[in-house]
Amino acid sequence: MLPSHLKFYTKHGISPVRYLAASVQEHFERRASLYRSLGLVPLVFRGARCLEVAVGSGQNSLYISSLAPESLTLVEPNPTGVREIRELYDKTEVPHTPPVLVESTLQEYSPSHKFDIVICENWLGKAPGERMLLRKLAGFLEHHGMMVITTVPPAGFLPNMVRRALAVKYCDPRLSFDKRTETLVEMFQPHLSTITSMTRSATDWVQDNMINPAYFDLCITIPDVLRDLDGEVTALSTNPSFACDWRWFKSLHGDARGFNRHMVHEYEAALHNFMDYQLLFSGPDRQMNRKLEMSCVEFVESVRAYERAAVEDGDKNSALETAITNLEMIVRQLGDCPGQIRSGLEAGLGLLRADSDECGTVGAPSPFSRLFGRETVYLSMIRS
Ligand SMILES: C[S@@+](CC[C@H](N)C(=O)[O-])C[C@H]1O[C@@H](n2cnc3c(N)ncnc32)[C@H](O)[C@@H]1O
Known part of the structure; x- marks a missing residue:
């Protein structure tokens, strides 16, 4: 049975997705900025029938409910999340459309009507069952309805995958949940x-x-999603926004519209820029970028195998060696990338190769400390 977010959350009685914000206004401004870049300006929500699946704490849904949708349905199966959603709506003073809360998995949910807007963030990934659920979600859309999901480019996942390998090396995965939480923090x-x-x-x-064992499977790309949903949806926009379309609108009819093809092309040209959330640089060509992406996918799988070996008393040293070799290959492929990325990854490699397993060395300042990817990439689509 595949590890799932839900199994992990319910086993430990957690919903580790609460947003810390100085005020509701600050949180709403962030959400408005996100949706704006995805083509969902506030008027799109007004009078719309909206669905959010895998709601978590409910804080994101509160913004949508404040925009006067005709209805807002929330699907969330985790009892801890459900409790937090109820508390949030009981306490809020923000004028809103009261949501209908469905305490169910998406697998068990079957709505009685279609929706204008469907949102599902930070849950569905590349496990085969989850890709089927992505199609199920797209099937809930009205004609011209809009859907927002999250994707994770392997290059953006890379820095945190190095951290995940460090988490195995420096903090035995067989320790208790509480002890691991404390040490990893x-x-x-x-x-x-x-x-x-x-x-x-x-x-x-x-x-x-x-x-979370389900973390590895979050790594689903924009091309993966558009391939799965081709013929059903067309790509609209992303956040961060990387695609540029200089084509003259008068040429965009029939097959020439090719919005999904165009989005995939732009993604492949830009994917090196997901590696470091603080930098932008002109990178290798699309073919080299595709190779880089494949190497990052191999690295993810080698870290997963390393963790499994450590949990199941397998040959963890040779699994770690494989992960290190894969990461070395990525560093070689980087060519003329900015020095901060190269030195960050080399510092990460140094920590993975070290003889010591003293966890304090990971937190000590190093060029790796600041390296985080553009890991979560939102994608909006229109039902065609
Ligand atoms: C990483 S959290 C994301 C929460 C929220 N969307 C956010 O971005 O803050 C994943 C969410 O998926 C929910 N989830 C897990 N399995 C699910 C299922 N089978 N059906 C619906 N939701 C599920 C979890 O309970 C959790 O709230």
């Missing part, structure tokens, strides 16, 4: 504190990214 808090716009606590981040 100590290891990675100094890295997280380099990020100025962080909205999650170190504890939630560690549990969801460094311990």
Whole structure:
């Protein structure tokens, strides 16, 4: 049976996805900025029938409910998440359309009508069952309805995959959940504190990214999604926004529209820029970028195998060697990338190769501490 977010969350009685914001207004401004870049300006929500699946804490849904949709349906199966959603709506003073909360998995959910807007963030990934659920979600859309999901480019996943390997090397995965949480927070808090716009606590981040077994499968790309849903949806926009379309609109009819083809082309040209959230650089050509992406996917799988070997008493040393070899290959493929990325990854490699397993060395300042990818990439689509 595949590891799932739900199994992990319910086993530990957690929902590690709470947003920390100074005020509701700040949170709403962030959400408005996100949706704006995805083509969902506030008027799109007004009077619309909206669905959000895998709602988590409910804080994101509150913004949508404040925009006067005709209805808002929330599907969330985790009892801890459900409790937090109820508390949020009981307490809020923001005028809103009251949501209908469905305490169910997406697998069990079957709506009685279609929706104008369907949203599902930070859940569905590349496990085969989840890709079927992506198609199920697209099937809920009205004609011309809009859907928002999240994708994870392997190049953006790379820095945190190095951290995941460090989490195995420096903190035995067979320790208790509480002990691992405590040690991993100590290891990675100094890295997280380099990020100025962080909205999650170190504890939630560690549990969801460094311990959650389902994390590896989040790595589904924009081309994967558009291939799965081809013929059903057309790509509209992304956040971060990387695609540029200089084509004259008068040429965009019939097969020439090719919005999905165009988005994939732009993604392949830009994917080196997902590696470091603070930098933009002109990178290798699309073919080299595709090779880089394949190497990053291999690295993810080697880290997964390393963790499995450590949990199941397998040959973890040889699994770690394979992960190190894959990461060395990526560093070689980087060519003329900015020095911060190269030195960051080399520092990560140094930590993976070290003889010591003293966890304090991971948190000590190094060129790797600041290296985080553009890991979550939102994609909006229109039902065609
Ligand atoms: C990483 S959290 C994301 C929460 C929220 N969307 C966000 O971005 O903050 C994943 C969410 O998926 C939910 N989930 C897991 N399995 C699910 C299922 N089978 N059906 C619906 N939701 C599910 C979890 O309970 C959790 O709330």
